[in-house]
Amino acid sequence: xxxxxxxxxxxxxxxxxxxxxxxxxxxxxxxxxxxxxxxxxxxxxxxxxxxxxxxxxxxxxxxxxxxxxxxxxxxxxxxxxxxxxxxxxxxxxxxxxxxxxxxxxxxxxxxxxxxxxxxxxxxxxxxxxxxxxxxxxxxxxxxxxxxxxxxxxxxxxxxxxxxxxxxxxxxxxxxxxxxxxxxxxxxxxxxxxxxxxxxxxxxxxxxxxxxxxxxxxxxxxxxxxxxxxxxxxxxxxxxxxxxxxxxxxxxxxxxxxxxxxxxxxxxxxxxxxxxxxxxxxxxxxxxxxxxxxxxxxxxxxxxxxxxxxxxxxxxxxxxxxxxxxxxxxxxxxxxxxxxxxxxxxxxxxxxxxxxxxxxxxxxxxxxxxxxxxxxxxxxxxxxxxxxxxxxxxxxxxxxxxxxxxxxxxxxxxxxxxxxxxxxxxxxxx
Numbered sequence: 536x537x538x539x540x541x542x543x544x545x546x547x548x549x550x551x552x553x554x555x556x557x558x559x560x561x562x563x564x565x566x567x568x569x570x571x572x573x574x575x576x577x578x579x580x581x582x583x584x585x586x587x588x589x590x591x592x593x594x595x596x597x598x599x600x601x602x603x604x605x606x607x608x609x610x611x612x613x614x615x616x617x618x619x620x621x622x623x624x625x626x627x628x629x630x631x632x633x634x635x636x637x638x639x640x641x642x643x644x645x646x647x648x649x650x651x652x653x654x655x656x657x658x659x660x661x662x663x664x665x666x667x668x669x670x671x672x673x674x675x676x677x678x679x680x681x682x683x684x685x686x687x688x689x690x691x692x693x694x695x696x697x698x699x700x701x702x703x704x705x706x707x708x709x710x711x712x713x714x715x716x717x718x719x720x721x722x723x724x725x726x727x728x729x730x731x732x733x734x735x736x737x738x739x740x741x742x743x744x745x746x747x748x749x750x751x752x753x754x755x756x757x758x759x760x761x762x763x764x765x766x767x768x769x770x771x772x773x774x775x776x777x778x779x780x781x782x783x784x785x786x787x788x789x790x791x792x793x794x795x796x797x798x799x800x801x802x803x804x805x806x807x808x809x810x811x812x813x814x815x816x817x818x819x820x821x822x823x824x825x826x827x828x829x830x831x832x833x834x835x836x837x838x839x840x841x842x843x844x845x846x847x848x849x850x851x852x853x854x855x856x857x858x859x860x861x862x863x864x865x866x867x868x869x870x871x872x873x874x875x876x877x878x879x880x881x882x883x884x885x886x887x888x889x890x891x892x893x894x895x896x897x898x899x900x901x902x903x904x905x906x907x908x909x910x911x912x913x914x915x916x917x918x919x920x921x922x923x924x925x926x927x928x929x930x931x932x933x934x935x936x937x938x939x940x941x942x943x944x945x946x947x948x949x950x951x952x953x954x955x956x957x958x959x960x961x962x963x964x
Contacts (some may be wrong), residue, residue, distance in 0.1 A: 673718075
């Protein structure tokens, strides 16, 4: 049979325009014609359709049993059978070729719909097979439709889905806009395979850095963790075993060029790149930067908790807006990070003023006299009794009577409170 130019044209068109491999198209056509023919002409369920891959000719075969008594569909006379197969015997099943023209117009029309369905199935199967192995890969496409905040993106010839929850909340797209996203997952359902994209996942940021930073792509710098608040801030922890490479500097790039490209792709999202450390205390210090920490302690009771203390003026910076900084730090490190304010230490002047007030109240003296004691360095009862009486009188500049009276009063208070002249509480016997 001569080459079927019409069939060749159809197959080539589908292969080119819909991205379905030729073999899948031909198999789909064979199955569709076969099903249609079985419903519309007198043939058995063993009917088989084969398309020659070289000349595109269509061949139809059916199976018949050799019988001298039975006639009709599924049977063939011995004489006719031996013209096809010389050694055919009574009861043998032989395959006979039926002219394709016998399929008729009805079979052809019915098969057309079946062919399209088979091709759609093959197309979906092709999509599933291709993108199942591309999960985690960034693809570029064009927004083909917008439904509320859900996007449909045409990548090549395949329409993919970018749901609202996988979008960066601070950005907007319209039909026709170019867009990049990561292949998030591929699933097979009743309507065929579907490919879901993401721009909000941490993996999108990881893959952007792999594309932008050659040291990461080559394995010289390793990403140890990512914590992300899409559209607002990402924390990225990196390390390297190469002493000649600064992992943070490699990610930032010359004059910040590398990280700037990624920030631009993420619509201005802030990115903190920190140096990973196996010591959780040092890791937390890096992750909470630029806040300056007073102390970092691992909870002795376990539970993967780290207690961080910061000065009052650093508290807001450590916590971050809406708790973002400490929340991302916890997610990045895998430890629960608790941040508390350090008690504010009083200045010397505040301490001195408090001491003057206490001395005035304790000894029923004027503020002026108490100030002279404080100016001489005597801020507490312990401080007074540690000095000898003569030295106390000489140091304060008070008149002798007043000074002796105050010294005696301090000694009496010290004895009542169990404070020795050494300034420490006397040990009980």
